Amino acid sequence: MRDAITSLIKNYDVTGRYLDRDAIDRLKSYFATGTARVQAAAAINANAAGLVKQAGSQLFAEQPELIRPGGNAYTTRRYAACLRDMDYYLRYATYALVAGDTDVLDERVLQGLRETYNSLGVPIGPTVVGIQILKDLVRQQVAAAGIEPGPWLDQPFDHITRELSEQDI
16 A cells, blocks of 8 residues: 555656656645644544444435335345445545545455446445445544544545446446
8 A cells, every 4th residue: 555655756756757846745735734634534533433324324314215125225234234335435535544645445445346336236326425425424523523624535535436436438
């Protein structure tokens, strides 16, 4: 797993270039948000179970067909699997948040996930909605902890939803 610094340096090293103004600005941004990212991760970690439970409740309230007979979260096993996956997304989004880089999401979560979900009949649309709900709840939790949410907080969640949503045409 790489962080923002190692990813940046690797990209410049591969092309044989010195760090330019853009690279220095990205490094400054990474360090400027470092404390807030770590504090946000602590707030998320302290409330992870509640965030997942609340996100699941909100998702099923908005899309009750998921928990009705024939729905993908119908039965206790499937319901629990849905919450387990939401917890999984939250945990890895937190890792990406601290790293300031989404590589961990690509390496550990997203490679092959859409294909796996399709083969298991897991609907992508509600999954994306659930991740967006989770993002909104995280923003509220982080703000309640006295941390000013910035684009850095949305980045991991937006990356997951964008990658799950994209389709090859």
